[in-house]
Structure formats: C-alpha cells, structure tokens
Amino acid sequence: MPKNMGSMPEQWGAFRYNETTKKFEFVASKKVQINGVWNVIISSYSNSAYLVADHAVNFTDVQKHWSQSFVQLAAAKGLVEGVGDGKYNPNKAVTRAEFTAMLVRALGRGIPTGSVTPYEDVQPGAWYFDVVVQAKELGLLGFASDKRFMPDQPLTREEMASMLAAVITLEKLPITKEFINLNGYKDIGNVDAAFLENVRLMIKLKIMTGTGADTFDPKGATTRAQAAVVFIRLLQVAGWID
Template identity: 70%
Template sequence: MKNASNNMLDAANTSFTVTAPAVTGMSVTPASFTSAGGNATVAVTGSNLLGQTVSIFLDGAEAATANVSSPSRASGTIVFPPNTTTSDQTHTITVYLNGAALSGESAAVTVSRVPGSYTSSSSRSAIPEPVIDNNGISLNPTTIDMTKPSVTLEVTPKDGVAYISIPATILTSIEGKNASFFIEIKTPYGSYQVPVNLASLIPGLEDLLDQNNLQAEDISFNIVLTNKSGDKNIQTALSNGLPNGKVMGAAVDFHIDIFNTKTGQQIGTADQFDKALTRIIPMPKDMSVIPVQWGAFRYNETAQKFEFVAAKKVEIDGVWCMMISSYSNSVYVVAQNAVSYTDVQKHWSQSFVELAAAKGLVEGVGGGLYNPDQSVTRAEFTAMLVRALGRGTTTSSIAAYDDVKQGVWYFDVVTKAKELGLLGLVKGSRFMPDQPLTREEMASMLAAALALEKLPLSKEFTNMDGYKDINSVDATYLDDVRTIVTLQIMTGTDEDTFSPKSETTRAQAAVVFIRTLQTLGLIDK
C-alpha cells in the first residue's frame, strides 16, 4: 500500500489510528413543561461529530436530527405534546449516533397533568386550550390584541437559538378575526413576520397532511431563528462569494418545521412559500449611516453560495434594520459589498452597474471588467430576471422548449420563467437561448414581471410620439413598451430614438433591473 506521499508501505508493519466519533453527554432544556407541552432543546456533546448523523428519539420514536455545529457539539429541537390526562407524563429522550443507540445517554422530561384535574371514575379529562410556546414559556393567545395590525413576541435565545411554536388552530382563529394580522417573532439578531394565513402559503401542505392522515388543525408550526454568524460553512461561503464583502449584523437562519401537535413528531419542513415573507436583520446600534453599496443575500445550500435577495433599509427605534422580502427560508446576511469595474468608470451606466453588482444582480466577466456594451442573450437575461424576482427554480424535469435540453446551464431558469409567465415573447416551440435579446423583447419580459408581482398600473401612458422609430415596434410588444416607458424603467437610446430592434446590452440590463425592483418597492430608490 502507499501513504499520502505515495511511498510504499509494508502492510505487515503498518498501523493506523482511527479516531471514532463519540457522544459523551446530553442535556435537555427545559426539563419540565406545563400541561400544554412545548419545545425543548437537546444539546449533545462529544468528539469527532462532524459528518456524523446524530438522531434524537422521543419515547422510542425518532423526533429530530440534530444539527452538528462543531466536532464536539450538536443540538436539536423536539416537541412535547400536550398532556390531556389527570396524571403527570414522563417522556424519555435518547440519542442515536449513526443509527446506533447509545447506552447511558438518556434524559427524562415531565409534562404536568391538566391544572386542577383529579382522578375519578366519573370524571372527564379536561382538554387544555392551545397556547403559543415562546422558547419554553407558554403564552395564552387570548392576551393578543387582534384589532391591531400585528403583535411582536420577543424571544430570548438559548445558545444562539430562539423559537416560537404556534398551533395552526391559533393562527386560523386569529385569521377569522383579522385576516391581515401577522405575528412578529423578534430576537436580538433578527425578526420574522409570520402571517396568520401561513398554512395557505405552503405549497404541498395538503398532500403532506394526507400522507400523515392529519387535518390542518392537527399541526403546529415551529419557527426557529438561529444566529449562524460563527458557522464555518457560512463564513467560507461568504469569503468565496463576497470576497470584498463586510457583513453588517448577524447571519440568521430562518426556519419553519411542521409538527404533529398530538404526538410531537415532526412531519415536514416549510422551505418555500407562495408569497414573499418579511425577515428583518438589525444593524449594529452604532451604525449611523448605511453605505451606498450594500446587499442582502440568501444562502443557496445546494450551490453553497450566497445569492441576491430583495431588501430595503428602515429605521426602527433609532436602529437601522434591513427588511428582506423572500419566498424561501434559509440563512440570510446583509453585507457592504463595494464593487467596481475598470471599463465602466466613465460609462453612462456606472452607478447602476456598480449598485446592481453590489446587490448580486449582475456579475462581471472577469479581470475587473463588466463589458457594459456587450449584448445579452435571451438565456442570460432570463437567468438574471428570475434571480431578481427571487421565485426560486423549477422542480420540473420536462423541457420547456425543444432547444432547452436538460443539463444546459439555463434549463432550470428558462423552465421557471415559462412557469411564471415571463416568456410571452417566444413564438413556437423554440426559445433560441443564444439569440441576443432585443429591447422590445426586454420590455415584454419586464412588463410580464410587473404583472406577476401585481403592480397596480395607470391606464394613462406617456406620449411616445417623440420617438421617431416608435412605429417600428412590433404590435405584440407596443403596450408593454408603453408601460415600461411610462414607468421610466426604460427610456430611449437618445432623445428621439427608442431602438426597439436593437440588441439589449449588459449596461441596459443592469439599469432596468435596478429600476424594476425600485418600481416594485423591493429595493430602495
């Protein structure tokens, strides 16, 4: 055999030291609950845990997979169901390492009996009203003033983790009284605004309920905010993807698990939503000025990189905060991200290109260059537009067009764009991905994006008779061009020329993406 230096070794005289993973202890916080039950954090200590599977079992059934944060630490959250009986209930928590039970590593948690209940042959057990679990503290929902737009629940994190567990029945009850109400879950490092119609925004929830023989009233949502600022994977992704970036505030993981309220077992996770939800990351209290070039970014775990997400700055109680609007859960960061390119320093588009690049909307071509006057293909613009809208990628494996085959870099974004209704410009079954996008086609795609986002539009259009070539606009695109020009997302290539048949340039793409997002109110003007 050979060693790492490619030297031959005598197998008979060679020995190896293999350090096996081990669990040395565990703790559960809290160790007791009222009859309402609630969430507990299970902390596991050991050695060489990275890359291992640490499972947490509740009463002999797997309840959660622990998050291994370092070679010596792992933690997970499990839900203890309400106790509707007249006796205290004791639950046993055990830990499995790579599928093997660990002897001697167990803990007991007690859920108290129903308050005021007693044992009698003629008595009937009282069923407690559902409550909100605020990081181990029960909150009666009747104390919430539902006549207001929202309520803020402040949560004190434990080891960088904070959660709120809300039964779906509570959200449904509030929705019946105030459909626009939302619950803001606030921690020192981030906040999450959860609408009371959350269940209706989770794709596939009905199928998940059917698979588990449950009704909507049988589940709870466990909403967790974790400070990931010290996570090595996150730090590596930031260093690789934003080499000039300076993180402002914390890196926050926004996460929602779905539990069977009766058994306390997790049945799924809510990662995607049909509507953009608001997440807030506060800036350092001593930050009085927000830099011009900053962006908010969502961690793509599959690609292990940070990507653009829409965000605006707002001052709350004297502290600058970034309000992030996104359709998916993940780790989010806000960073100062100064970007410049040598070939746009005297270009008319400089401020737009640098701002778009700082936010992660566009990228350079390498060597410190942007190539602002280079044309943009249909595939390239589609990819940038889908990224800007933040609607995720497709789950379909069916080709949207004959010339968009699986395996090409633009397959997912083109398929997603067609699903979203952004590709009305395509005639027939061929997308022609490498064909330069014309300016009138760009107007068509931008107008489709505005319609997708349901932007209210005025019926009055700007008079475009000043453009001498306006009559050359394809009739199919004329209303779209009028809409985009009226909103000042696009202008002419000069005072009296619109150039509808000209190729879209990389500079023009950066400009329209910034203007479109500003028009939609998704980024600051």
C-alpha cells in the same frame, strides 16, 4: 443592524444562502431606521440563512460609462456579475438565456416546479435549463415561439420590454391609467404590434427610456449596461429595494 452603525454603506446588499449551490445570492431588501437603529427588511420566498454586507463593487470599464452608478449598485446587490479581470463589459449584447437567468435571479422565486423541457432547443444539462423552465412557468417568455427559444440569440429591447411587463403582471403591481404618447420616438413604428403596449408601460413606469432623445431602438440588442439599469429600476418600482 448593530446599534453603533451611524449609517448604511452606499453599496450594500442582502444575500440568501443557497444550500444547493453553496453560494450567496440576491434577495430583495430595503433599509429602514427605527428608533435610531438601522434595520434591513428582507422579502424572500424561502426560509433561509441571510447575510447583509457592505459589498462595494467597482469595474474598471464602467468608470466613465453612462451606466456606472446602476451597474455598481446592481453588482453590489448581487443582481449582475462581472466578466473577469475587474471588468463588466457594459456594451456587450445580452442573450435571451443570460437575461432570463438574471431576471429569474432578481425575482427569487426558487426552483421550478417541473422539469419538462418547454422548447426543443432548451435541453436538460444546459446551464440555463432551470431558469428557462421557471421563466416559462411564470409567464415571462411570451415573446418566444412555441417550439424554439433560441437561447443564444441577443435579446432585443422590445423583447426585454415584454419580459419586464410580464413581471409587472405577475407581481400585480399597481399601474396608473395615465396614457403615454410614444410619438416622440421617430422609430416607434418599428415596434412589433405585440410589444407596443409593453414598451408603453415600461416608458410610463420609467423602467426603460430611449437610446437617444428621439429613438427607442426596439430591434436593437439589449446590452449588459441596459440590463443592470432596468433591474434596478424594476425592483425600485416594485418597492423591493431602495
């Protein structure tokens, strides 16, 4: 960064220029000061043109919301986008397709290697086709059935835990052997057995928390606010962003 910069902006982001879409998109980055000069270290799977920018984002409907700091940081870094008119709609449910698109964007792995539809209800031409194909290739969609993805169905919190745990496995991130007891959540028995260890891992890594002091709400729909929070926490745990 310029030598005369005394500090980095509170809301800054690094962006990769996508030659296909002609847009800048999120790229993982961290700031570090070397010999008194601020530097930005970018982690990318492609050789691209990059931009580092002061990118403050404020939404009128999150000013007093519990997720405000996470939503604004996620938006500043290009992980999430508003819904228009200066709003984010934090309490709106996120569909399976929408969360998959955001997660694939966060991973920055590039384009999928194949083009064969992985599910009968995910067809070429759908806005989410490429991201679902890529997520399937990366092993992130273990919760979905063999034939149907149901892209417009709200993603449940236990399904979100499954996808995030798959990222931990994909990136081979270190995990401690510490055992976390989930009995403090009175509704933990409602978690599908297939997702229980994923939920435990997310709580252990502090990527996900309960929706209340003693509830996890595994069958509840993931909200846009919750999505922004877990993306920031996941990338911080991975060491990809500050």
